[in-house]
Amino acid sequence: MPELPEVEVTRRRIEPLLVGRRISRVRTTGASYLFLTPPRTLQRTLRGRSVSQLGRRGKYLIAHLDDGRRLLVHLGMTGQLFADGAASLRLLSATARASLSPEEQRAFQPDRHTHLQLEFAAGGPRVFLRDVRKFGKVKLLGADEACDRIDPLGVDALEVDGAHLHAASRGRKVAVKSFLLDQRIVAGVGNIYADEALFHAGVRPTRRAGRLSRASWDAVVAGVQHSMRRAIATGGSSISDYVAPDGSDGRYQDERRVYARTGEPCRSCGAVIRRRVLGQRAAHYCPRCQS
DNA sequence: ACCGCACCCTGAGCGC
DNA sequence: TGCGCTCAGGGTGCGG
Known part of the structure; x- marks a missing residue:
C-alpha cells in the first residue's frame, strides 16, 4: 500500500x-x-x-x-x-x-x-x-546496531538526482521500472509513483535502464519528485485501503495519469492506457506519450 | 551479477 | 449465497 x-x-x-x-x-x-x-x-x-x-x-x-x-x-x-x-x-x-x-x-x-x-x-x-x-x-x-533492512537502502527518492541514477544504471539491462523499484538504488519508489514518474518523463517502463540518456534520467527524477511532492501535499493516494492517520482519504489518486487507468483515455493525448506485467507487477503506460 | 519467479497473508470484487 | 478465480501500493530468497 x-x-x-x-x-x-x-x-x-x-x-x-x-x-x-x-x-x-x-x-x-x-x-x-x-x-x-x-x-x-x-x-x-x-x-x-x-x-x-x-x-x-x-x-x-x-x-x-x-x-x-x-x-x-x-x-x-x-x-x-x-x-x-x-x-x-x-x-x-x-x-x-x-x-x-x-x-x-x-x-x-x-x-x-x-x-x-x-x-x-x-x-x-x-x-x-x-x-x-x-x-x-x-x-x-540497538543504538548502533547494524540492520540488513535499513543499511542497504539507496538515496531517498526525494533527494536523488539524475546524475546518480544515470551513473548507477550503466550496463544494467533491467527494465527502467524494475530499476526504480529496487530500494537499494533509490529508496521510496513503489508501483504507483514509478508508473506516474515514467509517464511524466515520457519513458516506457520496459526501456532498459542502461540505455537511458542523462536527460531522460533527469526527466524521470523530475517525474518521481513531482508526483511525490503532489501526493504528500494532497495527503497521499487512497486507491484501495490507504487511510491517512487523521482518517481522511488521500486525494492524490485523482491526479493519477496512468496507474490503474487501464483502458481509460490518456489525459494528454486520448490514447488508451495499457497494462502489462513487468517483474511480477502491473505496469501502466500511455503507448503514445511514452516511448 | 542478474533475472524471473514463488512465496509470505488476507480481503475485495467478479463471473457463474 | 456461495464458490473459485484474479487482483492488490510491500519485500525476500531461490534457482537458472
Whole structure:
C-alpha cells in the first residue's frame, strides 16, 4: 500500500502524537511474520520509554527512543499507523460505524489485525499499528546496531538526482521500472509513483535502464519528485485501503495519469492506457506519450 | 551479477 | 449465497 508519500504523510501526522509521551502499556498480537523482534521483547522494552523523534528512510519509519534504541516500522502493503480519533472510523464498515455511540466512535476498537497498541502514562490518544496482510515489519534496533533492512537502502527518492541514477544504471539491462523499484538504488519508489514518474518523463517502463540518456534520467527524477511532492501535499493516494492517520482519504489518486487507468483515455493525448506485467507487477503506460 | 519467479497473508470484487 | 478465480501500493530468497 504505502509508498514514500503515504509513509511521509503518516510520519508528519503521527510524530507529534508520539514525541515525549511515556509509554505505559504495550499490547501486541502473537508472534508472526510481521514481528522481526518477538512481541514479548517489544512489550518489555518499550514500556517506560518515550519516542524522541520519528524519522523516515525510504518506506521505513524509524522511531528514535529516549534510550537510544530505534523501532523500525514498515507498513508493507496494508499497514496503517494511526491514533484514537477520526482515523478509527474509516477502518470500519458503514453498518458497524452506525451502531457505535459517539464515545465509541472516538476510540478505536482493536481487532485481530491490530498488531501493536501503545498506551501512554498521561492518558490521551492511543497509537495503533494495524496490518491486514501482515507484510509489514516491526523491528527493535540497538543504538548502533547494524540492520540488513535499513543499511542497504539507496538515496531517498526525494533527494536523488539524475546524475546518480544515470551513473548507477550503466550496463544494467533491467527494465527502467524494475530499476526504480529496487530500494537499494533509490529508496521510496513503489508501483504507483514509478508508473506516474515514467509517464511524466515520457519513458516506457520496459526501456532498459542502461540505455537511458542523462536527460531522460533527469526527466524521470523530475517525474518521481513531482508526483511525490503532489501526493504528500494532497495527503497521499487512497486507491484501495490507504487511510491517512487523521482518517481522511488521500486525494492524490485523482491526479493519477496512468496507474490503474487501464483502458481509460490518456489525459494528454486520448490514447488508451495499457497494462502489462513487468517483474511480477502491473505496469501502466500511455503507448503514445511514452516511448 | 542478474533475472524471473514463488512465496509470505488476507480481503475485495467478479463471473457463474 | 456461495464458490473459485484474479487482483492488490510491500519485500525476500531461490534457482537458472
